[in-house]
Amino acid sequence: MNSKASNLIINLNEQLNFIDLEIDNIITKSEKAVDIILKSMTNLKKIVQKNKFKSDSEEILFFKEIKPQLTSKLIYYNMIYKIEMKRPNGGNRILKKYYHNELSKLKSFFDNELEFYQYYRSGSIYLDYKYFQRGKFDIKLALDSYYFEADTSFSTSHDFKVARILANDLIQLYLENQLVMIENKDGFEKSQRKPNIKLMWTGSKVALTELLYALHSEGTFNNGAVDLKDIAEYFEQIFEIDLGQYRRAFLEIRARKSDRTKFISSLNETLLKRMDNADDII
Known part of the structure:
Protein backbone atom coordinates (compact mmCIF):
# COMPACT_ATOMS: atom_id res chain seq x y z
CA MET A 1 0.00 0.00 0.00
CA ASN A 2 2.73 2.45 0.95
CA SER A 3 4.34 2.14 -2.48
CA LYS A 4 1.07 3.22 -4.12
CA ALA A 5 0.77 6.13 -1.72
CA SER A 6 4.37 7.18 -2.35
CA ASN A 7 3.82 7.19 -6.12
CA LEU A 8 0.74 9.34 -5.64
CA ILE A 9 2.79 11.88 -3.68
CA ILE A 10 5.54 11.86 -6.32
CA ASN A 11 2.95 12.70 -8.99
CA LEU A 12 1.52 15.43 -6.76
CA ASN A 13 4.95 16.99 -6.29
CA GLU A 14 5.44 17.07 -10.06
CA GLN A 15 2.14 18.91 -10.48
CA LEU A 16 3.03 21.38 -7.73
CA ASN A 17 6.44 22.01 -9.28
CA PHE A 18 4.75 22.76 -12.59
CA ILE A 19 2.38 25.21 -10.91
CA ASP A 20 5.29 26.86 -9.16
CA LEU A 21 7.00 27.47 -12.50
CA GLU A 22 3.92 28.52 -14.44
CA ILE A 23 2.12 30.79 -11.94
CA ASP A 24 3.81 33.80 -10.37
CA ASN A 25 0.94 35.21 -8.31
CA ILE A 26 1.14 33.51 -4.91
CA ILE A 27 -2.60 33.73 -4.24
CA THR A 28 -3.54 32.17 -7.58
CA LYS A 29 -0.80 29.59 -7.12
CA SER A 30 -2.09 28.66 -3.67
CA GLU A 31 -5.67 28.31 -4.90
CA LYS A 32 -4.60 25.99 -7.70
CA ALA A 33 -2.34 23.99 -5.39
CA VAL A 34 -5.06 23.45 -2.78
CA ASP A 35 -7.45 22.19 -5.47
CA ILE A 36 -4.90 19.66 -6.75
CA ILE A 37 -3.89 18.53 -3.25
CA LEU A 38 -7.51 17.93 -2.22
CA LYS A 39 -7.96 15.63 -5.22
CA SER A 40 -4.79 13.76 -4.26
CA MET A 41 -6.03 13.51 -0.67
CA THR A 42 -9.25 11.88 -1.93
CA ASN A 43 -7.23 9.39 -3.99
CA LEU A 44 -4.98 8.64 -1.02
CA LYS A 45 -8.01 7.93 1.13
CA LYS A 46 -9.33 5.51 -1.50
CA ILE A 47 -6.03 3.64 -1.43
CA VAL A 48 -6.36 3.18 2.34
CA GLN A 49 -10.00 2.10 2.04
CA LYS A 50 -9.31 -0.49 -0.68
CA ASN A 51 -6.16 -1.95 0.83
CA LYS A 52 -5.13 -3.27 4.21
CA PHE A 53 -1.86 -2.59 5.94
CA LYS A 54 0.29 -5.70 6.04
CA SER A 55 1.63 -4.94 9.51
CA ASP A 56 1.53 -2.43 12.36
CA SER A 57 4.88 -1.05 11.22
CA GLU A 58 3.50 -0.34 7.73
CA GLU A 59 0.52 1.49 9.24
CA ILE A 60 2.81 3.53 11.49
CA LEU A 61 5.06 4.41 8.54
CA PHE A 62 2.06 5.58 6.53
CA PHE A 63 0.63 7.88 9.21
CA LYS A 64 3.98 9.09 10.53
CA GLU A 65 5.82 9.78 7.26
CA ILE A 66 3.73 9.32 4.12
CA LYS A 67 0.34 10.94 4.76
CA PRO A 68 1.86 14.01 6.54
CA GLN A 69 3.82 14.79 3.36
CA LEU A 70 0.54 15.40 1.57
CA THR A 71 -1.36 16.98 4.46
CA SER A 72 1.50 19.38 5.20
CA LYS A 73 1.34 20.77 1.66
CA LEU A 74 -2.40 21.34 2.04
CA ILE A 75 -1.83 23.20 5.32
CA TYR A 76 1.03 25.19 3.81
CA TYR A 77 -0.77 26.48 0.71
CA ASN A 78 -3.97 27.14 2.65
CA MET A 79 -2.06 29.19 5.23
CA ILE A 80 -0.08 31.10 2.59
CA TYR A 81 -3.34 31.93 0.85
CA LYS A 82 -4.80 33.29 4.09
CA ILE A 83 -1.63 35.20 4.97
CA GLU A 84 -1.44 36.92 1.59
CA MET A 85 -5.17 37.64 1.43
CA LYS A 86 -4.94 39.41 4.80
CA ARG A 87 -1.69 41.20 4.00
CA PRO A 88 -2.14 44.90 4.78
CA ASN A 89 -1.57 47.68 2.30
CA GLY A 90 1.26 49.90 3.39
CA GLY A 91 4.96 50.49 3.39
CA ASN A 92 7.78 48.12 4.20
CA ARG A 93 7.59 48.85 7.94
CA ILE A 94 3.94 47.72 8.09
CA LEU A 95 4.64 44.60 6.04
CA LYS A 96 7.61 43.62 8.21
CA LYS A 97 5.48 43.94 11.32
CA TYR A 98 2.78 41.81 9.72
CA TYR A 99 5.14 39.01 8.68
CA HIS A 100 6.91 39.04 12.05
CA ASN A 101 3.51 38.62 13.71
CA GLU A 102 2.83 35.57 11.53
CA LEU A 103 6.18 34.13 12.59
CA SER A 104 5.16 34.62 16.20
CA LYS A 105 2.07 32.49 15.59
CA LEU A 106 4.32 29.64 14.46
CA LYS A 107 6.35 30.02 17.62
CA SER A 108 3.14 29.72 19.68
CA PHE A 109 2.35 26.38 18.05
CA PHE A 110 5.86 25.19 18.82
CA ASP A 111 5.54 26.23 22.46
CA ASN A 112 2.17 24.51 22.85
CA GLU A 113 3.38 21.28 21.24
CA LEU A 114 6.91 21.26 22.65
CA GLU A 115 6.74 17.76 24.11
CA PHE A 116 5.55 16.11 20.90
CA TYR A 117 7.82 18.35 18.80
CA GLN A 118 10.84 17.08 20.71
CA TYR A 119 9.60 13.48 20.41
CA TYR A 120 9.20 13.76 16.64
CA ARG A 121 12.36 15.75 15.93
CA SER A 122 14.51 13.44 18.02
CA GLY A 123 13.42 10.44 15.96
CA SER A 124 11.83 8.69 18.94
CA ILE A 125 9.60 5.68 18.27
CA TYR A 126 8.53 4.35 21.68
CA LEU A 127 5.06 5.96 21.48
CA ASP A 128 4.51 5.42 17.75
CA TYR A 129 2.03 2.62 18.43
CA LYS A 130 -0.23 5.17 20.16
CA TYR A 131 0.48 8.21 18.00
CA PHE A 132 0.32 6.63 14.54
CA GLN A 133 -2.09 3.71 14.67
CA ARG A 134 -5.81 4.14 14.18
CA GLY A 135 -8.04 3.64 17.18
CA LYS A 136 -5.17 4.00 19.66
CA PHE A 137 -6.08 7.48 20.91
CA ASP A 138 -5.42 8.34 24.54
CA ILE A 139 -7.01 11.43 26.07
CA LYS A 140 -3.89 11.82 28.22
CA LEU A 141 -1.83 12.51 25.08
CA ALA A 142 -3.14 16.08 24.70
CA LEU A 143 -5.45 15.44 21.77
CA ASP A 144 -6.69 18.31 19.63
CA SER A 145 -10.46 18.61 19.41
CA TYR A 146 -10.34 18.19 15.62
CA TYR A 147 -9.40 14.53 16.09
CA PHE A 148 -12.87 13.69 17.43
CA GLU A 149 -14.41 15.10 14.24
CA ALA A 150 -11.93 13.44 11.88
CA ASP A 151 -12.47 10.23 9.92
CA THR A 152 -10.85 7.72 12.27
CA SER A 153 -10.41 5.25 9.41
CA PHE A 154 -8.04 7.73 7.77
CA SER A 155 -6.55 9.51 10.79
CA THR A 156 -4.58 8.81 13.94
CA SER A 157 -4.24 10.97 17.01
CA HIS A 158 -1.00 12.65 15.85
CA ASP A 159 -0.51 12.38 12.08
CA PHE A 160 -2.00 15.87 11.67
CA LYS A 161 0.45 17.28 14.22
CA VAL A 162 3.35 15.92 12.19
CA ALA A 163 1.85 17.60 9.13
CA ARG A 164 1.62 20.88 11.06
CA ILE A 165 5.29 20.64 12.00
CA LEU A 166 6.32 20.04 8.39
CA ALA A 167 4.00 22.78 7.13
CA ASN A 168 5.26 25.26 9.72
CA ASP A 169 8.81 24.70 8.51
CA LEU A 170 7.72 25.69 4.99
CA ILE A 171 5.63 28.62 6.21
CA GLN A 172 8.53 29.90 8.31
CA LEU A 173 10.81 29.73 5.28
CA TYR A 174 8.26 31.61 3.18
CA LEU A 175 7.83 34.36 5.78
CA GLU A 176 11.56 34.73 6.27
CA ASN A 177 12.04 34.99 2.50
CA GLN A 178 9.40 37.73 2.35
CA LEU A 179 11.24 39.62 5.08
CA VAL A 180 14.53 39.23 3.22
CA MET A 181 12.91 40.59 0.06
CA ILE A 182 11.64 43.60 2.01
CA GLU A 183 15.09 44.16 3.50
CA ASN A 184 16.65 43.92 0.03
CA LYS A 185 14.13 46.42 -1.26
CA ASP A 186 15.01 48.77 1.59
CA GLY A 187 18.68 48.32 0.76
CA PHE A 188 18.07 49.08 -2.90
CA GLU A 189 16.16 52.19 -2.00
CA LYS A 190 19.13 53.29 0.11
CA SER A 191 21.37 53.71 -2.95
CA GLN A 192 22.25 50.06 -3.26
CA ARG A 193 24.39 50.04 -0.15
CA LYS A 194 27.46 47.80 -0.55
CA PRO A 195 28.33 45.03 1.93
CA ASN A 196 30.36 46.11 4.92
CA ILE A 197 32.84 43.31 4.45
CA LYS A 198 34.64 41.74 1.52
CA LEU A 199 34.43 37.96 1.21
CA MET A 200 37.63 36.16 0.28
CA TRP A 201 37.88 32.52 -0.74
CA THR A 202 40.25 31.02 1.82
CA GLY A 203 39.78 27.41 0.82
CA SER A 204 41.93 25.68 -1.77
Whole structure:
Protein backbone atom coordinates (compact mmCIF):
# COMPACT_ATOMS: atom_id res chain seq x y z
CA MET A 1 0.00 0.00 0.00
CA ASN A 2 2.73 2.45 0.95
CA SER A 3 4.34 2.14 -2.48
CA LYS A 4 1.07 3.22 -4.12
CA ALA A 5 0.77 6.13 -1.72
CA SER A 6 4.37 7.18 -2.35
CA ASN A 7 3.82 7.19 -6.12
CA LEU A 8 0.74 9.34 -5.64
CA ILE A 9 2.79 11.88 -3.68
CA ILE A 10 5.54 11.86 -6.32
CA ASN A 11 2.95 12.70 -8.99
CA LEU A 12 1.52 15.43 -6.76
CA ASN A 13 4.95 16.99 -6.29
CA GLU A 14 5.44 17.07 -10.06
CA GLN A 15 2.14 18.91 -10.48
CA LEU A 16 3.03 21.38 -7.73
CA ASN A 17 6.44 22.01 -9.28
CA PHE A 18 4.75 22.76 -12.59
CA ILE A 19 2.38 25.21 -10.91
CA ASP A 20 5.29 26.86 -9.16
CA LEU A 21 7.00 27.47 -12.50
CA GLU A 22 3.92 28.52 -14.44
CA ILE A 23 2.12 30.79 -11.94
CA ASP A 24 3.81 33.80 -10.37
CA ASN A 25 0.94 35.21 -8.31
CA ILE A 26 1.14 33.51 -4.91
CA ILE A 27 -2.60 33.73 -4.24
CA THR A 28 -3.54 32.17 -7.58
CA LYS A 29 -0.80 29.59 -7.12
CA SER A 30 -2.09 28.66 -3.67
CA GLU A 31 -5.67 28.31 -4.90
CA LYS A 32 -4.60 25.99 -7.70
CA ALA A 33 -2.34 23.99 -5.39
CA VAL A 34 -5.06 23.45 -2.78
CA ASP A 35 -7.45 22.19 -5.47
CA ILE A 36 -4.90 19.66 -6.75
CA ILE A 37 -3.89 18.53 -3.25
CA LEU A 38 -7.51 17.93 -2.22
CA LYS A 39 -7.96 15.63 -5.22
CA SER A 40 -4.79 13.76 -4.26
CA MET A 41 -6.03 13.51 -0.67
CA THR A 42 -9.25 11.88 -1.93
CA ASN A 43 -7.23 9.39 -3.99
CA LEU A 44 -4.98 8.64 -1.02
CA LYS A 45 -8.01 7.93 1.13
CA LYS A 46 -9.33 5.51 -1.50
CA ILE A 47 -6.03 3.64 -1.43
CA VAL A 48 -6.36 3.18 2.34
CA GLN A 49 -10.00 2.10 2.04
CA LYS A 50 -9.31 -0.49 -0.68
CA ASN A 51 -6.16 -1.95 0.83
CA LYS A 52 -5.13 -3.27 4.21
CA PHE A 53 -1.86 -2.59 5.94
CA LYS A 54 0.29 -5.70 6.04
CA SER A 55 1.63 -4.94 9.51
CA ASP A 56 1.53 -2.43 12.36
CA SER A 57 4.88 -1.05 11.22
CA GLU A 58 3.50 -0.34 7.73
CA GLU A 59 0.52 1.49 9.24
CA ILE A 60 2.81 3.53 11.49
CA LEU A 61 5.06 4.41 8.54
CA PHE A 62 2.06 5.58 6.53
CA PHE A 63 0.63 7.88 9.21
CA LYS A 64 3.98 9.09 10.53
CA GLU A 65 5.82 9.78 7.26
CA ILE A 66 3.73 9.32 4.12
CA LYS A 67 0.34 10.94 4.76
CA PRO A 68 1.86 14.01 6.54
CA GLN A 69 3.82 14.79 3.36
CA LEU A 70 0.54 15.40 1.57
CA THR A 71 -1.36 16.98 4.46
CA SER A 72 1.50 19.38 5.20
CA LYS A 73 1.34 20.77 1.66
CA LEU A 74 -2.40 21.34 2.04
CA ILE A 75 -1.83 23.20 5.32
CA TYR A 76 1.03 25.19 3.81
CA TYR A 77 -0.77 26.48 0.71
CA ASN A 78 -3.97 27.14 2.65
CA MET A 79 -2.06 29.19 5.23
CA ILE A 80 -0.08 31.10 2.59
CA TYR A 81 -3.34 31.93 0.85
CA LYS A 82 -4.80 33.29 4.09
CA ILE A 83 -1.63 35.20 4.97
CA GLU A 84 -1.44 36.92 1.59
CA MET A 85 -5.17 37.64 1.43
CA LYS A 86 -4.94 39.41 4.80
CA ARG A 87 -1.69 41.20 4.00
CA PRO A 88 -2.14 44.90 4.78
CA ASN A 89 -1.57 47.68 2.30
CA GLY A 90 1.26 49.90 3.39
CA GLY A 91 4.96 50.49 3.39
CA ASN A 92 7.78 48.12 4.20
CA ARG A 93 7.59 48.85 7.94
CA ILE A 94 3.94 47.72 8.09
CA LEU A 95 4.64 44.60 6.04
CA LYS A 96 7.61 43.62 8.21
CA LYS A 97 5.48 43.94 11.32
CA TYR A 98 2.78 41.81 9.72
CA TYR A 99 5.14 39.01 8.68
CA HIS A 100 6.91 39.04 12.05
CA ASN A 101 3.51 38.62 13.71
CA GLU A 102 2.83 35.57 11.53
CA LEU A 103 6.18 34.13 12.59
CA SER A 104 5.16 34.62 16.20
CA LYS A 105 2.07 32.49 15.59
CA LEU A 106 4.32 29.64 14.46
CA LYS A 107 6.35 30.02 17.62
CA SER A 108 3.14 29.72 19.68
CA PHE A 109 2.35 26.38 18.05
CA PHE A 110 5.86 25.19 18.82
CA ASP A 111 5.54 26.23 22.46
CA ASN A 112 2.17 24.51 22.85
CA GLU A 113 3.38 21.28 21.24
CA LEU A 114 6.91 21.26 22.65
CA GLU A 115 6.74 17.76 24.11
CA PHE A 116 5.55 16.11 20.90
CA TYR A 117 7.82 18.35 18.80
CA GLN A 118 10.84 17.08 20.71
CA TYR A 119 9.60 13.48 20.41
CA TYR A 120 9.20 13.76 16.64
CA ARG A 121 12.36 15.75 15.93
CA SER A 122 14.51 13.44 18.02
CA GLY A 123 13.42 10.44 15.96
CA SER A 124 11.83 8.69 18.94
CA ILE A 125 9.60 5.68 18.27
CA TYR A 126 8.53 4.35 21.68
CA LEU A 127 5.06 5.96 21.48
CA ASP A 128 4.51 5.42 17.75
CA TYR A 129 2.03 2.62 18.43
CA LYS A 130 -0.23 5.17 20.16
CA TYR A 131 0.48 8.21 18.00
CA PHE A 132 0.32 6.63 14.54
CA GLN A 133 -2.09 3.71 14.67
CA ARG A 134 -5.81 4.14 14.18
CA GLY A 135 -8.04 3.64 17.18
CA LYS A 136 -5.17 4.00 19.66
CA PHE A 137 -6.08 7.48 20.91
CA ASP A 138 -5.42 8.34 24.54
CA ILE A 139 -7.01 11.43 26.07
CA LYS A 140 -3.89 11.82 28.22
CA LEU A 141 -1.83 12.51 25.08
CA ALA A 142 -3.14 16.08 24.70
CA LEU A 143 -5.45 15.44 21.77
CA ASP A 144 -6.69 18.31 19.63
CA SER A 145 -10.46 18.61 19.41
CA TYR A 146 -10.34 18.19 15.62
CA TYR A 147 -9.40 14.53 16.09
CA PHE A 148 -12.87 13.69 17.43
CA GLU A 149 -14.41 15.10 14.24
CA ALA A 150 -11.93 13.44 11.88
CA ASP A 151 -12.47 10.23 9.92
CA THR A 152 -10.85 7.72 12.27
CA SER A 153 -10.41 5.25 9.41
CA PHE A 154 -8.04 7.73 7.77
CA SER A 155 -6.55 9.51 10.79
CA THR A 156 -4.58 8.81 13.94
CA SER A 157 -4.24 10.97 17.01
CA HIS A 158 -1.00 12.65 15.85
CA ASP A 159 -0.51 12.38 12.08
CA PHE A 160 -2.00 15.87 11.67
CA LYS A 161 0.45 17.28 14.22
CA VAL A 162 3.35 15.92 12.19
CA ALA A 163 1.85 17.60 9.13
CA ARG A 164 1.62 20.88 11.06
CA ILE A 165 5.29 20.64 12.00
CA LEU A 166 6.32 20.04 8.39
CA ALA A 167 4.00 22.78 7.13
CA ASN A 168 5.26 25.26 9.72
CA ASP A 169 8.81 24.70 8.51
CA LEU A 170 7.72 25.69 4.99
CA ILE A 171 5.63 28.62 6.21
CA GLN A 172 8.53 29.90 8.31
CA LEU A 173 10.81 29.73 5.28
CA TYR A 174 8.26 31.61 3.18
CA LEU A 175 7.83 34.36 5.78
CA GLU A 176 11.56 34.73 6.27
CA ASN A 177 12.04 34.99 2.50
CA GLN A 178 9.40 37.73 2.35
CA LEU A 179 11.24 39.62 5.08
CA VAL A 180 14.53 39.23 3.22
CA MET A 181 12.91 40.59 0.06
CA ILE A 182 11.64 43.60 2.01
CA GLU A 183 15.09 44.16 3.50
CA ASN A 184 16.65 43.92 0.03
CA LYS A 185 14.13 46.42 -1.26
CA ASP A 186 15.01 48.77 1.59
CA GLY A 187 18.68 48.32 0.76
CA PHE A 188 18.07 49.08 -2.90
CA GLU A 189 16.16 52.19 -2.00
CA LYS A 190 19.13 53.29 0.11
CA SER A 191 21.37 53.71 -2.95
CA GLN A 192 22.25 50.06 -3.26
CA ARG A 193 24.39 50.04 -0.15
CA LYS A 194 27.46 47.80 -0.55
CA PRO A 195 28.33 45.03 1.93
CA ASN A 196 30.36 46.11 4.92
CA ILE A 197 32.84 43.31 4.45
CA LYS A 198 34.64 41.74 1.52
CA LEU A 199 34.43 37.96 1.21
CA MET A 200 37.63 36.16 0.28
CA TRP A 201 37.88 32.52 -0.74
CA THR A 202 40.25 31.02 1.82
CA GLY A 203 39.78 27.41 0.82
CA SER A 204 41.93 25.68 -1.77
CA LYS A 205 41.59 26.29 -5.50
CA VAL A 206 40.92 22.58 -5.95
CA ALA A 207 37.97 22.82 -3.54
CA LEU A 208 36.55 25.80 -5.44
CA THR A 209 37.00 23.92 -8.71
CA GLU A 210 35.10 20.94 -7.28
CA LEU A 211 32.29 23.27 -6.21
CA LEU A 212 32.35 24.98 -9.61
CA TYR A 213 31.80 21.71 -11.45
CA ALA A 214 29.13 20.56 -8.99
CA LEU A 215 27.09 23.76 -9.40
CA HIS A 216 27.43 23.64 -13.18
CA SER A 217 26.37 19.97 -13.26
CA GLU A 218 23.31 20.77 -11.14
CA GLY A 219 22.31 23.62 -13.47
CA THR A 220 22.13 26.00 -10.52
CA PHE A 221 22.72 29.22 -12.46
CA ASN A 222 20.34 30.64 -15.09
CA ASN A 223 18.35 27.39 -15.17
CA GLY A 224 21.43 25.58 -16.44
CA ALA A 225 21.80 27.82 -19.50
CA VAL A 226 25.30 29.03 -18.72
CA ASP A 227 28.73 27.74 -19.74
CA LEU A 228 31.25 26.36 -17.27
CA LYS A 229 33.72 29.00 -18.45
CA ASP A 230 31.31 31.81 -17.55
CA ILE A 231 30.82 30.47 -14.02
CA ALA A 232 34.57 30.06 -13.56
CA GLU A 233 35.21 33.64 -14.68
CA TYR A 234 32.47 34.89 -12.35
CA PHE A 235 34.03 33.08 -9.40
CA GLU A 236 37.44 34.46 -10.30
CA GLN A 237 36.04 37.99 -10.43
CA ILE A 238 34.02 38.05 -7.20
CA PHE A 239 36.67 36.22 -5.18
CA GLU A 240 39.63 37.86 -6.96
CA ILE A 241 41.27 34.50 -7.47
CA ASP A 242 42.96 32.86 -10.45
CA LEU A 243 41.68 29.32 -10.89
CA GLY A 244 44.32 28.64 -13.52
CA GLN A 245 43.84 25.42 -15.48
CA TYR A 246 40.66 24.38 -13.71
CA ARG A 247 39.76 21.84 -16.38
CA ARG A 248 43.03 20.04 -15.73
CA ALA A 249 42.36 20.25 -12.00
CA PHE A 250 39.00 18.56 -12.59
CA LEU A 251 40.69 15.69 -14.41
CA GLU A 252 42.92 15.21 -11.39
CA ILE A 253 39.89 15.29 -9.09
CA ARG A 254 38.14 12.72 -11.27
CA ALA A 255 41.20 10.49 -11.14
CA ARG A 256 41.21 10.30 -7.34
CA LYS A 257 41.14 6.71 -6.14
CA SER A 258 38.97 7.50 -3.10
CA ASP A 259 36.45 10.19 -2.19
CA ARG A 260 36.51 12.03 -5.50
CA THR A 261 34.08 14.63 -4.10
CA LYS A 262 36.22 15.34 -1.04
CA PHE A 263 35.13 18.97 -0.59
CA ILE A 264 31.43 18.31 -1.32
CA SER A 265 31.46 15.38 1.10
CA SER A 266 33.05 17.58 3.74
CA LEU A 267 30.37 20.25 3.20
CA ASN A 268 27.64 17.64 3.59
CA GLU A 269 29.13 16.22 6.75
CA THR A 270 29.69 19.64 8.30
CA LEU A 271 26.17 20.83 7.50
CA LEU A 272 24.55 17.68 8.89
CA LYS A 273 26.58 18.06 12.07
CA ARG A 274 25.42 21.68 12.36
CA MET A 275 21.79 20.61 11.92
CA ASP A 276 22.14 17.94 14.59
CA ASN A 277 23.70 20.39 17.01
CA ALA A 278 21.39 23.34 16.26
CA ASP A 279 19.85 24.87 19.36
CA ASP A 280 17.54 27.37 17.63
CA ILE A 281 14.68 25.14 16.48
CA ILE A 282 12.41 27.90 15.24
